[in-house]
Amino acid sequence: YMDEEISISGFYETDLISNSLNQMLLRMKNLEKSRQEFVSNVSHELKTPLTSVKVLADSLLMQENVAPELYREFLVDIAEEIERESKIINDLLSLVKLDKTASDMNISSTNINDLLESVLKRLRPIAKKRNIELVFESFRPVVAEVDEVKLSLAISNLIENAIKYNVEDGWVRVSLNADHKYFYVKVADSGIGIPEDAQDFIFDRFYRVDKARSRGTGGTGLGLSITKNAIHMHKGAIKVYSKENEGTTFTVRVPLNYIA
Ligand code: ADP
Secondary structure, rough: OOOHHHHHHHHHHHHHHHHHHHHHHHHHHHHHHHHHHHHHHHHHHHHHHHHHHHHHHHHHOOOOOOHHHHHHHHHHHHHHHHHHHHHHHHHHHHHHHHHOOOHHEEEEEHHHHHHHHHHHHHHHHHHHHHOEEEEEEEEEOEEEEEEHHHHHHHHHHHHHHHHHHOOOEEEEEEEEOOOOEEEEEEEEEEOOOHHHOOOOOOOOOOOOHHHHHHHHOOOOHHHHHHHHHHHHOOOOOEEEEEEEOOEEEEEEEEEEOOOO
8 A cells, every 4th residue: 555655656756757848848849949930030031121122233234224213213112122121130139139138127217207208209200290199198207117228119119100000190199107016108099900810919020910011111020029028028018909990009017116
């Protein structure tokens, strides 16, 4: 009877160990898979504008006596592709910087009202160009321990998207609130919305709801993954609520005191 007890508990232990080993292996395999996917996505995204530039340049070189207007037209396209390439590179650099550990956090006591005001000030001309009303509503003054650069980047991306994926004469509302533990930033828009089946993927790197559509608006598909990383580095959370053709609201929750 005693022997049986021992052998049973022994059996359970080896089972536990092999289970957690299997889990670890699976996690490593998944990590490796997502790393490979990332690298192949990066290569693809970086190659696309270059391929276009090459095609445009080659087709000019192949013709003799090209009309000056045609040169101009092609050069405009080439400049656009270069612009796109540099956007992708910039976003990738932000992402790589954020991928480092928490020791890279540059935390200081920050007036969040001022931080948001200055992000809004920078984006106001872009909203104006699209005739979009951009309003800021603050329910209380908030001071919190944050990495100013990372938080500004995170919120900027949300507001830029709210402007980009909006309708003519639409609106974007940014609001700030807090309780004793967290502050909350809400970015709501009157835009095109996100289909329900896409909402799970929008935070993935390079994911775009409509590649053709986002290409026209110059997206890289990296903005929201940068935002999510930056918020998570603050031990915060981000959520999306959206309805197609009605609008989208992102809510961000960040602890007032930084937890390392
Ligand atoms: P992008 O560079 O394409 O804007 P993001 O990572 O910032 O990439 O966003 C991913 C996708 O999520 C976008 O391509 C867009 O389809 C969708 N999206 C993000 N924000 C909004 C929004 N406020 N309204 C509608 N769609 C949005």
